[in-house]
Amino acid sequence: MALVGFSLAAFMLLVPLPLKSRIGSAIGDLAHAPMFGGIFIAILLLWHRVSPLDQFGRAWLGRIALVTLCVFILGILVELAQTLTGRKAASHDVVANGLGILAAGMLCIAVLNYRYQPRRIWLSGLAALLAIGLVGIALTRPVRIIWDVLSVHRAYPSISSFERDWEMTRWHFDDCGGQIVSTHATDGSHAMRWSVRATEHPAATLVETVTDWSDAQSFEVDVTLAPTYPGIGGLYVKVIDHDHADYHEDVCRKQFLLTPGKTQHLVISREEIINGPDTRKLDLSNVKLVSLMLYRPEVPTWIDVDNLRVTTDQR
Structure with missing residues (x-):
C-alpha cells in the first residue's frame, strides 16, 4: 500500500498538469499539504512497524523531527525535479508542503500523547488545534484563487x-x-x-x-x-x-x-x-x-x- 501511495504521489507531483488554468493550478495546490502530510505519516508508520516504540517520549519526538526534515527536503527536490518534466517550481508549493508536514507532525503528537499519556489531554488538544491551523494556512491561497475564479463570472460585465x-x-x-x-x-x-x-x-x-x-x-x-x-x-x-x-x-x-x-x-x-x-x-x-x-x-x-x-x- 505504501508503494502504491508513493507511486501515485510521484505521478501527481511530476507529471505535467492537464489543466493549465488558474482553477486547475489551484486544485493541484490544494493537494500539496494533505499529500505531504500523508507521506510523512506513512513513513512514520512504516518506521514504527520495523522498529516499534512502546511509549511516547524523546524517541518518538526524535523520529518525528527526523522524518519532518527528510520529507521537507524531499518536497524541495520534487519541486526542482518538476522543471525537468515541463512543470515549474513554485516557492508557495514548498511552503504548502512544509505546512502539511508540520500539521501531520502535530497530529501524530496529539494521537500519541492521547494514547500513552491520557492525563495530558491538554497537550493533545493543543497539538490538534495547531494541526488544524497549519492546514488552514496551507489551503488559504488555493481557496482564495478558486473564489476569485468564481467571482470573475459574478462580476461581469x-x-x-x-x-x-x-x-x-x-x-x-x-x-x-x-x-x-x-x-x-x-x-x-x-x-x-x-x-x-x-x-x-x-x-x-x-x-x-x-x-x-x-x-x-x-x-x-x-x-x-x-x-x-x-x-x-x-x-x-x-x-x-x-x-x-x-x-x-x-x-x-x-x-x-x-x-x-x-x-x-x-x-x-x-x-x-x-x-x-x-x-x-x-x-x-x-x-x-x-x-x-x-x-x-x-x-x-x-x-x-x-x-x-x-x-x-x-x-
Whole structure:
C-alpha cells in the first residue's frame, strides 16, 4: 500500500498538469499539504512497524523531527525535479508542503500523547488545534484563487476593478510587472500600476475572463500614463478569441495615444471588436484574452489601469 501511495504521489507531483488554468493550478495546490502530510505519516508508520516504540517520549519526538526534515527536503527536490518534466517550481508549493508536514507532525503528537499519556489531554488538544491551523494556512491561497475564479463570472460585465489583491493572479506580464495601488482609481479605491520596461512590446494580458461577450456593446478601460513620460505613448488594446491564429493580425487591436499625466477613458466599440481581425470576424461568444501592449516605450515607465468593463444593452 505504501508503494502504491508513493507511486501515485510521484505521478501527481511530476507529471505535467492537464489543466493549465488558474482553477486547475489551484486544485493541484490544494493537494500539496494533505499529500505531504500523508507521506510523512506513512513513513512514520512504516518506521514504527520495523522498529516499534512502546511509549511516547524523546524517541518518538526524535523520529518525528527526523522524518519532518527528510520529507521537507524531499518536497524541495520534487519541486526542482518538476522543471525537468515541463512543470515549474513554485516557492508557495514548498511552503504548502512544509505546512502539511508540520500539521501531520502535530497530529501524530496529539494521537500519541492521547494514547500513552491520557492525563495530558491538554497537550493533545493543543497539538490538534495547531494541526488544524497549519492546514488552514496551507489551503488559504488555493481557496482564495478558486473564489476569485468564481467571482470573475459574478462580476461581469465588470472585467477587472483591482479591488482585491488576488485579481493580480488573473494577469500575465511580459517585460513588465503589476501591483495594486490607490492612485488614479476610477472604479472603487484601487487600480493596477502596470510597470513597463523600455523593450519592444511590453504587454499585460488578462488570461482569465468571461468567455461569452455576445451582449457586449463596447469594451472600455481607464488608463493614466506616468506624468514623467517624455512623450506621447502608443497603447494597443487587444481583444482575442479562442480561434486566433496569432496575437497580432488575427485579433481585435486598436491603438490609443496616451498623454502623460492624463487619465483617459478608452473605448472599443462592438463593431471594432468584431471586425478587428484582418481576414475574419472575431467570435464574441468565445473570448479568451484581453491584452494591453505599450509600443516601444522610450524609457521605463508606468501606466495606472482601472475599470476594465464590457458595456451591454442592460447598462
